[in-house]
Amino acid sequence: MREETTTSAASTAVTGAAGRPDAGGAGTPGAAGQPGGAASAKPAERSEAQDKVTVRLPAEGAYLSVLRTATAGLAARLDFTLDEIEDLRIAVDEACAMLLSQAVPGANLECSFTLGPDVMTIAVSVPCLDPQQPASDTFSWTVLTALAGSVDAYVGPDDLLTFVLRKTREPSGSV
Numbered sequence: 001m002r003e004e005t006t007t008s009a010a011s012t013a014v015t016g017a018a019g020r021p022d023a024g025g026a027g028t029p030g031a032a033g034q035p036g037g038a039a040s041a042k043p044a045e046r047s048e049a050q051d052k053v054t055v056r057l058p059a060e061g062a063y064l065s066v067l068r069t070a071t072a073g074l075a076a077r078l079d080f081t082l083d084e085i086e087d088l089r090i091a092v093d094e095a096c097a098m099l100l101s102q103a104v105p106g107a108n109l110e111c112s113f114t115l116g117p118d119v120m121t122i123a124v125s126v127p128c129l130d131p132q133q134p135a136s137d138t139f140s141w142t143v144l145t146a147l148a149g150s151v152d153a154y155v156g157p158d159d160l161l162t163f164v165l166r167k168t169r170e171p172s173g174s175v
Contacts, residue, residue, distance in 0.1 A: 051115040059103040059126050064096050067111050067124075074113050075120055080169050088120065088167055091147035095124050095163040098140065102128040102161060118169045122148075123162055131161040 055070055057063045068089045075085045096109065103109065103126040114121040133153045134141055145151045148165035155161055 051113075053113040053115070054110060055113075056108050056110045059100055059107045059109040061097070061100060063109075064093055067092050067096060067109075070111070070113070071122065074115060075167075078115055078118070078120060078169055080120070080167070084167065084170065087147040088122075088165075091144055091151075091165055091167075092122060092124065094140065094144050094147070095122075095151075095165060098134055098144075099124060099126045099161060099163060102126070102131060104129055120167050120169075122165045122167075124165075125156070125160050125162040128155075128159050128161045131155045131159050133161070 053070070053074060055067060057066055071088050071092045072085050075088050080088070092111070096111075099109065107127045109124065109126045111125075112123045114123075133155060141151070144165075148167050150166040152164045153162065154164075
């Protein structure tokens with residue numbers, strides 16, 4: 001399902017995948033509960049179930065609160081702890097701040113969330129005039145890695161600078 005909301009200041013596109021009406025709906029049946037088709041003949045494995053959500057918005061600091069909120073909501077859906085959720089919110093904010101300093105004026109920032117059973121992968125991209133990968137020995141990079149778990153950066157086609165953050169949910173200590 002694709003839903004677009006347009007305002008006079010911004011256009012935000014939200015896309016959900018994995019056979020679900022939206023990535024934020026609670027109680028939606030997963031692939032194992034979907035009837036018919038060759039894909040449902042094989043038992044669904046927990047590691048295969050993934051939702052994908054993409055948010056596109058203007059590459060301006062004023063819109064980062066949208067990504068922080070989306071990050072928190074999606075992490076909560078995966079039962080991340082409150083501390084893990086806050087770490088991810090801060091990590092996405094920090095990664096975006098590093099990207100926005102290089103963004104082409106008027107460009108869009110795209111953030112793709114891939115949700116697995118116990119892991120969230122977040123890829124944030126923005127087109128740049130002269131993209132520079134951040135040095136991995138800086139304080140900012142160290143903090144970003146500590147918050148997100150694993151961080152990578154690369155320059156793709158058309159000078160698209162991308163940061164990929166991957167956070168694995170800590171095992172629960174409760175019984």
